[in-house]
Amino acid sequence: MASLWSRVTRRSAVGIGLAALSVGLLPVIAGAGRPADKILVGHYASMTGKEATFGQSTDNGLRLAIDEINAAGGINGKKIEIITYDTKGESAEAGKAVTRLITQDKVVAVIGEVASGLSIAGGAVCQQYQVPMISPSSTNPRVTMGRDFVFRVCFIDPFQGFVVAKFARENLKAASAAILYDQSAPYSKGLRDEFKKNFEKMGGKVVADQAYNAGDQDFSAQLATIRSGSPDVIFVPGYYTEAGNIAIQARKLGITVPLLGGDGWDSEQLAKIGGDAIEGCYYSNHYAPDQPSDEVKAFVEKYKKAFNGQTPDGLAALGYDAGLILADALKRSKSLSGKDLRDAIAATQNFKAVTGTIGIDSNRNATKAAVVVQMKGGKPQFVAKVEPESQPAKK
Amino acid sequence: MLEKFLQTLMDGLAVGSLYALIALGYTMVYGILKFINFAHSDIFVLGAWLSYSMAIMAGLSMQSAVPVAPWIFAALGAVTVLAAVMQAWDRAGYDRVPAAWRGRLPTPGLGGTLTIVSLWGWSSVGLAFAARMIATGAAESSAWRTVAGGVILLAAMSTCGLIGFCVERTAYKPLRKAPRLNVLITAIGVSLLLQNLGQLDWMFGTRPQGMPRLLPDVTLAQFAGSETVPPVKLHLIDVVGAGTAVVLMVALDILVFRTKLGRAMRAVSYNDRNAALMGIPVDKVISFTFVLGAALAAAAGFLYAQKYPGLGQTASATWVLLGLKAFIAAVVGGIGNIRGAMLGGLLIGSAEMFARAYQSPSVADIYVFGILIVVLLFKPTGILGTNAQEKV
Amino acid sequence: MSDLRHRAASLSPGFVPTAVLSILPVAAVLGIAMLAQLWLAPVLANAGADFFIKMGVDILVAMVLAISLTMVNGFTGQFSIGHAAFMAVGAYTAACIVYYGSYRFYGNANVQGGLVSSMVYGVRDVPWFAWADALFLGALLAGGLVAAGCGYLVGLPSLRLKGDYLAIVTLGFGEIVRVLVQSQTTEVLAEGASVTPDHLRMIPAWGSTLAVDDYITAEAIASAPVWVWPKYVGGALGFGGLPFYTSPFWVVLVAGLTLLVAFRIKSSSYGRAFLSIREDEIASEAMGVNVTAYKVRAFVVAAFFAGIAGGLFAHTVGVQLNPAELGFQKSFDIIIMVVLGGLGSISGAAIAAVIVTILPELLRTPDLLAASWPYGLGGVVLGAGLIGVLRSGGRSTTLGRAVLFAGLLVAGLGLLALWAKGSEVDLGRYRMVFFALALIAMMILRPQGLLGVGEIWDRSFWADLVARRSKGGVS
The missing domain is CATH 1.10.3470 (ABC transporter involved in vitamin B12 uptake, BtuC)
Known part of the structure; x- marks a missing residue:
C-alpha cells in the first residue's frame, strides 16, 4: 500500500500539481473581463471600523437609488453596478480602495466617503486618475478645494454653522451661547468657528468656549465652566455618542437650557444614548424624515420597505441623492470618459432630490437648504428650514 | 475655587477607581506570566457590552425586551455535548483503544475542563435570566431595578471570567514556554479578534448604544455653593461606582494576601518552577488569575457603562485609549504589584481630571503619558514596585 | 554568508x-x-x-x-x-x-x-x-x-x-x-483658503499684502x-x-x-x-x-x-x-x-511584509479567493508528492509539509469564499476576524515565525528545507 502510494506520487505528483494549477488559472482569467453592458460605479465607505454606521447607511441609500434607476431601465439601456469597498475608517485604506476601484475595476465614477479626512485622501486619487468623485456627506471645505474632479451633494461646514447661529438668534432668541466642541475633529472645529463668528456678528455673545477630545467620556469639568457662564443655549458640534453623554452630564449638573448640534447628531441612537436628557434639543440636518415634502415622503417609504422598517438617517438620504445625481449626470454625459462625466456633474442645476433642490456651484459644492429639527419623544421633528440665499456671501 | 477642586477630586477618584479595577487585571497577569496582556482592555469592553445586552434582554431599557440570540444556546449546547463525549472518552474510551493508536488520539483530561466551561456558561445564562425575571416581576420599582442591575453585574462578571478562562486555555497556555514577544503578539491577536467579533451584526453590531440606567438618579449630598457658584453634588451613581470598586479591591487584597489560594498565586508569581515543586497546581492558579482579572474588568465595564451610558462599538478609539490609561496606571503603580495598581489607577485618574479642569482637556493625555515616562525614568519599577534582580 | x-x-x-x-x-x-x-x-x-x-x-x-x-x-x-x-x-x-x-x-x-x-x-x-x-x-x-x-x-x-x-x-x-x-x-x-487672523499673527510678513478673508496665494505660501x-x-x-x-x-x-x-x-x-x-x-x-x-x-x-x-x-x-x-x-x-x-530574519520580515500587505486586499473581494481553490488542491497534491519523493523511512520534509499546509490553507479559504458567494455572506466584514485568527494560530503552531532565524540566501536554510525530519524534531 505504502509503496504503491509512493510510486504513484513519485511519478506523477508534480504533473498532477501543475495540471491543477493550470485548471485553477482558468476562472481567474475568465473572471478578469467585466461585462460590457454594465456601468461600474465605485463606492468607498467605512463598512467596518469605528465609523461603520456611516458607511452602512450611505451604502443602503446609494443602493436603493441605483436599484430604482436600474428598475426603470438604467442608463440608455445599461444597468449600473455598484462595487463597495471598505475603508475601515482609515485614510490610507481609503486611498487604496479608490486606487483599486479606478485602476483594477475600471469604474467610471466614485462615490464616497462620509468622513472629510478620508474624502480628501480618496479625492486626491480621483484627481490623479481624472475620474469624477461625488462625496455624499463630507462637509469640510477642503474636500473639493482645488480638485476639479471632486464634487459633493451636501452643504459645507460654514453654512451649517451659520444656520445654527441664525436659528439660535432668531428662532430661540438666545442672547448668549456656550460652545463645547471636539478639538480633535476638524468637523467639530469648523462648525464651532463658523457658529462663533456668525453668532457674534448677529449680536449674540459667546460666554464660554470649551473643548474636548475624541474618545473623552467625562465632560463635567467643561460643563462646570459653562454652567458658571449661564448661557441661553449650548452649541455642541460633535457626534451623537458624545452629544448624548454631554446632555446627560449637563442635566446632572443642573443645566437645563437646550443643546444645539449639527448633522453629526443625526442618528436614532441619539435618543437611545441621551434618553430624557436630549429631549427638547435642536440640531441642523440635511433633511428631516417628517419634512413636508413629497420627495422625502416617497423616499422614507421606500427605504423603510427595503430595510425592514428602519427610518433613514441623513447619511442614507445623502447616499440616495448622490446616486440620483450621478445617474442624472450619466444620462446627460456625452460619453463615459472622466472629463465628460465631470462636466455633466458640474452642470447639475435645480435637481429635485430628497435633501432639497440641489445645484452644483463653481466650487463643486451643493447649494441647498438645511433643516433644523427638535428631539421630541425620542424622535427628531421638523422645526424650520433655512435657505442658502441668506448665507453670507464670501469674498 | 474650593468647589472646583472638590468636584475635580471627586471625578478623579471616581474615574481612577475604574482605572484601578482594570489595571488589576494587567498587573496580576504580569506578576505571574511576565507579559502584557493587551487583550485585557477588550475584556473590559466586553463586560460593558455584555451588561448592556443583558439589560436589554431583561427589558430594563425603554424598548421592549429582546430575546437571547439563539446561537448562544446552540454554542453552549454544542459545548455541553462535546463535554459529555469527552467525559466518556476520558473515563472509558481511552483505555479501550489499542495502545498503538493512543499517540494519535486526544489524551484524557479535556472532559473535566469542558464540563466546567459548559456548566459555567449555563449558569451565566441562568443569572441573566434571573435578572430578567426580577425585572419583569418588579415592573417599575426602582429598588428592584437596582437588584436586577446587581444580578446583571454578577452575570457579566461570570461571563467575562469564562471568556478569560477560555482565552487563557486556548491562546496563552500553549505558549507557556515561548518567547515573551510571541505571547505579546498572541495577545494582540486576541485583542483584534475580540474587537472585530464584537462589531459583527450577530454580536453587538457597530452602532453605539445607550446603557439603561439601573440606579435611581439621586443626589446624596451637596457641598459649598453660593448664589453664583453652583454646589458640588455627590451623586448616588458615583458613590456606588467607587464603592463597588473599593469593595472588590479590598476583597481581592484579602484573597491575595490572606488566603491559601492567594499564597499560591504569590508563589507562582515569585517562581513558578519552585511553586510546582511545592505541589502548587500552577496551571490552575494561572487560569484562576485570568478569571479573576477578567471578572474585575467586567465589573469595571458595568460600572463604566453606568457612569457613561453612551457605549461606542467594541473597536472604538475610546476603549483603546481607556485600556491604555489603565495599563499606564498599572505601570506607574508598579506592574506586578496589586496595591500599586490601585494607587496608580487613582493617581492617573486624578491627574487626568485635574489637567482637564485646570488646564485643557487636550493636554490631559500628554500629562498621563508624561507621568508614565517620568516614573519610568526615575523609578522604572513603578511607585510601589520592588526591584527584582534579573538573573543570568 | x-x-x-x-x-x-x-x-x-x-x-x-x-x-x-x-x-x-x-x-x-x-x-x-x-x-x-x-x-x-x-x-x-x-x-x-x-x-x-x-x-x-x-x-x-x-x-x-x-x-x-x-x-x-x-x-x-x-x-x-x-x-x-x-x-x-x-x-x-x-x-x-x-x-x-x-x-x-x-x-x-x-x-x-x-x-x-x-x-x-x-x-x-x-x-x-x-x-x-x-x-x-x-x-x-x-x-x-x-x-x-x-x-x-x-x-x-x-x-x-x-x-x-x-x-x-x-x-x-x-x-x-x-x-x-x-x-x-x-x-x-493652501491656495484658495482664506486668511485668518491666526495666520497674520503667525506670519507677520503677510500683513503687508494680505488681509483677513483674502484668498491665500502661492506667493504667500512661498514666503x-x-x-x-x-x-x-x-x-x-x-x-x-x-x-x-x-x-x-x-x-x-x-x-x-x-x-x-x-x-x-x-x-x-x-x-x-x-x-x-x-x-x-x-x-x-x-x-x-x-x-x-x-x-x-x-x-x-x-x-x-x-x-x-x-x-x-x-x-x-x-x-x-x-x-x-x-x-x-x-x-x-x-x-x-x-x-x-x-x-x-531579514528575508522573513520582507516576506511577512508582503503577506501582511496583500492578505487584507485578497480578503476584500471573495471572487479572487473563490477562484483560487484549485490552486490549493494543486498545492496539496504537490505537497503530498514532495513528501513522497523526498521521504525515507516514513519521515517527511519541511518543504513537503509547507506546501501541503499552504495548499490546504488556500483550498480551504477558496472553498469558504465560494460558499460565502453562494450564500451571500459578506466575507469582507470578517476579514479582520480571519486576520486575527491567523495571527493567533501562527503564534501557537509556528512560534518561531515563517523562517525562524534563517535567511533565504543561506544555503543551510534550503538544506534544512529538504532535509528529512527526524521524528519528533522541531522544524
Whole structure:
C-alpha cells in the first residue's frame, strides 16, 4: 500500500500539481473581463471600523437609488453596478480602495466617503486618475478645494454653522451661547468657528468656549465652566455618542437650557444614548424624515420597505441623492470618459432630490437648504428650514 | 475655587477607581506570566457590552425586551455535548483503544475542563435570566431595578471570567514556554479578534448604544455653593461606582494576601518552577488569575457603562485609549504589584481630571503619558514596585 | 554568508579595490530600481494593472519598516512598540520640506520630478533626474535624520530600562507624537483658503499684502517662514495635498538599500554584537560589548530607516498623512510582520511584509479567493508528492509539509469564499476576524515565525528545507 502510494506520487505528483494549477488559472482569467453592458460605479465607505454606521447607511441609500434607476431601465439601456469597498475608517485604506476601484475595476465614477479626512485622501486619487468623485456627506471645505474632479451633494461646514447661529438668534432668541466642541475633529472645529463668528456678528455673545477630545467620556469639568457662564443655549458640534453623554452630564449638573448640534447628531441612537436628557434639543440636518415634502415622503417609504422598517438617517438620504445625481449626470454625459462625466456633474442645476433642490456651484459644492429639527419623544421633528440665499456671501 | 477642586477630586477618584479595577487585571497577569496582556482592555469592553445586552434582554431599557440570540444556546449546547463525549472518552474510551493508536488520539483530561466551561456558561445564562425575571416581576420599582442591575453585574462578571478562562486555555497556555514577544503578539491577536467579533451584526453590531440606567438618579449630598457658584453634588451613581470598586479591591487584597489560594498565586508569581515543586497546581492558579482579572474588568465595564451610558462599538478609539490609561496606571503603580495598581489607577485618574479642569482637556493625555515616562525614568519599577534582580 | 565572502574574495585578484566591490551591490540596486521604473511599471500600466504598482509600492514601504524594526526587535532583542512614531516623525518632516519647499522653489505643490519620480509612464520628454527629485531625496534624508535623532533620545533611556519597560517608554513616545500632531491646527496653507487672523499673527510678513478673508496665494505660501511649516501640517484632519513623488524607482531603491544595509550589519561585527545582546546581555557585557552603546545604535539606525519609510509613505498615491493612523496600532502592524517572518530574519520580515500587505486586499473581494481553490488542491497534491519523493523511512520534509499546509490553507479559504458567494455572506466584514485568527494560530503552531532565524540566501536554510525530519524534531 505504502509503496504503491509512493510510486504513484513519485511519478506523477508534480504533473498532477501543475495540471491543477493550470485548471485553477482558468476562472481567474475568465473572471478578469467585466461585462460590457454594465456601468461600474465605485463606492468607498467605512463598512467596518469605528465609523461603520456611516458607511452602512450611505451604502443602503446609494443602493436603493441605483436599484430604482436600474428598475426603470438604467442608463440608455445599461444597468449600473455598484462595487463597495471598505475603508475601515482609515485614510490610507481609503486611498487604496479608490486606487483599486479606478485602476483594477475600471469604474467610471466614485462615490464616497462620509468622513472629510478620508474624502480628501480618496479625492486626491480621483484627481490623479481624472475620474469624477461625488462625496455624499463630507462637509469640510477642503474636500473639493482645488480638485476639479471632486464634487459633493451636501452643504459645507460654514453654512451649517451659520444656520445654527441664525436659528439660535432668531428662532430661540438666545442672547448668549456656550460652545463645547471636539478639538480633535476638524468637523467639530469648523462648525464651532463658523457658529462663533456668525453668532457674534448677529449680536449674540459667546460666554464660554470649551473643548474636548475624541474618545473623552467625562465632560463635567467643561460643563462646570459653562454652567458658571449661564448661557441661553449650548452649541455642541460633535457626534451623537458624545452629544448624548454631554446632555446627560449637563442635566446632572443642573443645566437645563437646550443643546444645539449639527448633522453629526443625526442618528436614532441619539435618543437611545441621551434618553430624557436630549429631549427638547435642536440640531441642523440635511433633511428631516417628517419634512413636508413629497420627495422625502416617497423616499422614507421606500427605504423603510427595503430595510425592514428602519427610518433613514441623513447619511442614507445623502447616499440616495448622490446616486440620483450621478445617474442624472450619466444620462446627460456625452460619453463615459472622466472629463465628460465631470462636466455633466458640474452642470447639475435645480435637481429635485430628497435633501432639497440641489445645484452644483463653481466650487463643486451643493447649494441647498438645511433643516433644523427638535428631539421630541425620542424622535427628531421638523422645526424650520433655512435657505442658502441668506448665507453670507464670501469674498 | 474650593468647589472646583472638590468636584475635580471627586471625578478623579471616581474615574481612577475604574482605572484601578482594570489595571488589576494587567498587573496580576504580569506578576505571574511576565507579559502584557493587551487583550485585557477588550475584556473590559466586553463586560460593558455584555451588561448592556443583558439589560436589554431583561427589558430594563425603554424598548421592549429582546430575546437571547439563539446561537448562544446552540454554542453552549454544542459545548455541553462535546463535554459529555469527552467525559466518556476520558473515563472509558481511552483505555479501550489499542495502545498503538493512543499517540494519535486526544489524551484524557479535556472532559473535566469542558464540563466546567459548559456548566459555567449555563449558569451565566441562568443569572441573566434571573435578572430578567426580577425585572419583569418588579415592573417599575426602582429598588428592584437596582437588584436586577446587581444580578446583571454578577452575570457579566461570570461571563467575562469564562471568556478569560477560555482565552487563557486556548491562546496563552500553549505558549507557556515561548518567547515573551510571541505571547505579546498572541495577545494582540486576541485583542483584534475580540474587537472585530464584537462589531459583527450577530454580536453587538457597530452602532453605539445607550446603557439603561439601573440606579435611581439621586443626589446624596451637596457641598459649598453660593448664589453664583453652583454646589458640588455627590451623586448616588458615583458613590456606588467607587464603592463597588473599593469593595472588590479590598476583597481581592484579602484573597491575595490572606488566603491559601492567594499564597499560591504569590508563589507562582515569585517562581513558578519552585511553586510546582511545592505541589502548587500552577496551571490552575494561572487560569484562576485570568478569571479573576477578567471578572474585575467586567465589573469595571458595568460600572463604566453606568457612569457613561453612551457605549461606542467594541473597536472604538475610546476603549483603546481607556485600556491604555489603565495599563499606564498599572505601570506607574508598579506592574506586578496589586496595591500599586490601585494607587496608580487613582493617581492617573486624578491627574487626568485635574489637567482637564485646570488646564485643557487636550493636554490631559500628554500629562498621563508624561507621568508614565517620568516614573519610568526615575523609578522604572513603578511607585510601589520592588526591584527584582534579573538573573543570568 | 561566509562562502559569499569567499566568492567575493576569489573575484578580486588583488588589484580591484574593496571599495569598488562594496559599491557594486549599491549600483545593482540602482539598476534594478531604474529597471522597475522604466520597464516594469510601464509594462504593468499598459496592461491596465496600475493597482499592482500601487500594491508593490505599499509592500516595499512596509518592507522597509519591517526590516528596520528587525534591527531592534530581531537582532538586538530590544522591544520597541513605538516604531510608527519614528515613521510619523520622518513622514511629517519630509512632507513639510517637500510641500512648502515646492511652493518656495516652484510656486506650486505639483510633482516637478524627472523620469525617476514620474508616474505618467511613457512620457519621455523630461530629464532623468530633476532638481525636484533632489528636493524629495533631501526631504527623505532629512526625515530619516530627524527620526534618527528621536531614536537617539528614546534609545537613551535604555541605559536604565530593560525589556518591557523599554517597550512601554516607546509606546508612550509614540502616543505623545500622535497627540502632539493631533493638537495642531487642522489647516494646511493652501491656495484658495482664506486668511485668518491666526495666520497674520503667525506670519507677520503677510500683513503687508494680505488681509483677513483674502484668498491665500502661492506667493504667500512661498514666503511663509520655515518655522511656521511644522504648525500647518493639517493636525487631526491630516496633511493633504502632498505631491505624489513615491514612484517605483524610489521605493525599490530605498527597500534595496535597506535590505543591503541590514544584510551587511547582520554579517558584520556590529551585527554579532547585536545578536549577542539579544542572546544574553550580561554575557555579552562580560565579553566586552558595550551593551548600552550598541542598543542605542540599533535604535538610531532603525529609526533612520523608519523615518525614510515615513517620507516615502507620505508621498504615496492615495495616502493622506494622518496622525491617528500612525499610532500604536500601526506599530503593532509592523511588529506583526517582524514576528511573522521570524525574529532576526531579514528575508522573513520582507516576506511577512508582503503577506501582511496583500492578505487584507485578497480578503476584500471573495471572487479572487473563490477562484483560487484549485490552486490549493494543486498545492496539496504537490505537497503530498514532495513528501513522497523526498521521504525515507516514513519521515517527511519541511518543504513537503509547507506546501501541503499552504495548499490546504488556500483550498480551504477558496472553498469558504465560494460558499460565502453562494450564500451571500459578506466575507469582507470578517476579514479582520480571519486576520486575527491567523495571527493567533501562527503564534501557537509556528512560534518561531515563517523562517525562524534563517535567511533565504543561506544555503543551510534550503538544506534544512529538504532535509528529512527526524521524528519528533522541531522544524
